[in-house]
Amino acid sequence: MNAGPEGLLLVNKPEGVTSHDVVDSVRRALGTRKVGHAGTLDPMATGLLLLGVGRATRLLRFLSELDKTYEGTARLGEETDTLDAEGALVRTAPVAAERCDVERAARALVGESMQRPPAYSAVKVGGKKLYEAARRGEAVEAEARPIRIEAFNVFGFDGRDVEFRVTCSSGTYVRALVADLGSTLGCGAYLVRLVRTSIGEFALAGAGRPEAPGDPLPLEAAVAHLPRLDIDQEEAVAASHGRILGPAGIAGPYGVFGPGDRLIGVYRDRGAHARPLVILGPA
Secondary structure, rough: OOOOOOEEEEEEOOOOOHHHHHHHHHHHHHOOOOOOOOOOOOOOOOEEEEEEEHHHHHHHHHHOOOEEEEEEEEEEEEEEOEEOOOOOEEEOOOOOOHHHHHHHHHHOEEEEEEEEEOOOOOOOOOOEEHHHHHOOOOOOOOOOOOEEEEEEEEEEEOOOOOEEHHHHHHHHOHHHHHHHHHHOOOOEEEEEEEEEEEEEOEEEOOEEEEEEEEOOHHHHHHHHHOOOEOOOHHHHHHHHHOOOOOOOOOOOOOOEHHHHHEEEEEEEOOOOOOEEEEEOOOO
């Protein structure tokens, strides 16, 4: 029998708190320790966080690769050491760009590219977090990583501040993207404001507050974006014990459902077999 709440929560993270602070608030609100989050937002950023409660914490790994959409403000003509408003100003330059120039520069950044994580980020190099090394004045760089910018749209420009919307692959640093925008325009830029408005099909409009998150979505919501395999009762009994199944012929991980639309777990084909990645076990 289920001992507590479980499922997927959409939470609107406020400014000035960490993603872990949000997890702590939700733990208190729901009266359970079994809460985790998929992906993080910097303290300055606001918007959508996906949280798993109970057994759903085991499914969060399958949400991490979903595309994200953000709305934000970039300030041209100034640069900071952290690439955002929390850093120290390190350079200023005149802004000669018109809106058409900004739109053209944003379009040029759409597509696949390599992006180096900012110096002030939690990425580890040689066991050291980059931001800790940066605070000590150490010159440590992470390797560039592949990212994909699906869309980068400008919907406001007053000669200094750019209002934008970007949809990008998981792992993209929007503040680094904004810095690239400023570099392309020749005047520099930093991120002033950032709101995450969606993760995959999950939208900020459906999110609750950390202190009052509401009822979790069913476990199945955490794998709704994955292919689905329905199996009969005999196979369901085997799968619920983590046994190997026959291959489904499905690329990538897929949700396995038994009779009554019960989510049993997530499997992946490996050659001539399907092996479990996560088995939820009985509720």
